[in-house]
Amino acid sequence: MIEILRQHIVGRLGNDLDNLDTVLNCFKTVTIDRNQFLVQEGEVCKYVYFIVKGCLQVFVYDDEMNETTRDIVIEGTWCSELISFGSGKPATENIRTVEHSELLAIDRQGFQKMMETVPQFNKVYKQILETSYANSVYRINTFVALSALDRIKWLMEFRPKLMTRVSSKLIASYLGINKDVFSRLKAKL
Amino acid sequence: MIEILRQHIVGRLGNDLDNLDTVLNCFKTVTIDRNQFLVQEGEVCKYVYFIVKGCLQVFVYDDEMNETTRDIVIEGTWCSELISFGSGKPATENIRTVEHSELLAIDRQGFQKMMETVPQFNKVYKQILETSYANSVYRINTFVALSALDRIKWLMEFRPKLMTRVSSKLIASYLGINKDVFSRLKAKL
């Protein structure tokens, strides 16, 4: 399982990393069922997760307990409530498994150690943060002005796997449209 | 003008900063008319701006040249196309003055120097990035599921000054709703 992460890191930072194994030992394996919370609003997010296998939903509740999904994340990527993880303040979002998942988790202490051990890792937090920020900006700029139909077309173009992998309900909450509307419009494509 | 920035910095990083004046000298004063572009999509964003006075619009164009505004920023805050500034890659957003504005601009070189000169400034870029990210996350979570009316109520609660300060057209593009709809709904409140 750690091998997947090794490949991910080597693919990004190159093959000439000293102490990579030391770093990889900072991660602990998490095997977890579907529909389990990894982070809950109001609690501090203690880990950054690397998804080896599975799928996570990052979302908030509105006052009627409807879910709005900010992101759906699958294997091969990082996931965390970064602001909470970095600051130690309570999280403002929830993270839950959508499927049975296999994760690698690193806590703050391990993260620190990682940055001290492998110099190149100094940039990892910054990189994750920058990527997350860029994604958010993109999502705002893309979605705010799009119609429901165009949002669905966007999904099919840029995240086609999600269409078949996760429930319509989840996708609808990600796209910010009603699930019935999603079902109707999808049929017309 | 520099005094405003000095107060902003002292208010955040404390009063015991060595070499603060050296740092402040890295900024250059920019006085600029309304409707002038500071950053254009496709060009590299070379500066981070501190807004001493005035108002900036951060936005993108869709394929019909309609504007979608991601942020409206006023005096006392930082503004830049951070991803481009940090990476040197072309900007994906435009930044334009909404009013005649007075800005303090620092380029990458100055930014580097700033970080070397005043140790605490090492965290400034990270702080700006984290704040920007948090704002984006908040905006996604807040807006995606809100109706046009609720978006207007949100604006009146959290950014009331904008309502009287900038044009309805601009606000509507920020809220992601049609300007006529904005006008109608506003009248009903």
Add this chain to the structure above:
DNA sequence: ATAAAACATAGACTTTTGTCATCATTCAAC
């Protein structure tokens, strides 16, 4: 294997949002 729960689709209907045309008003450039 089975029962219960969750999910997906569809139709009828309501509400919200968008579009367009018009007119009065405000604002900015000269």
Add this chain to the structure above:
DNA sequence: GTTGAATGATGACAAAAGTCTATGTTTTAT
């Protein structure tokens, strides 16, 4: 200050999105 352009409000209508109900299907837990 005057004038032309941009802005803002409003009514009539069209289109899009949301709600609710019903029904059949798929999943999940046991």
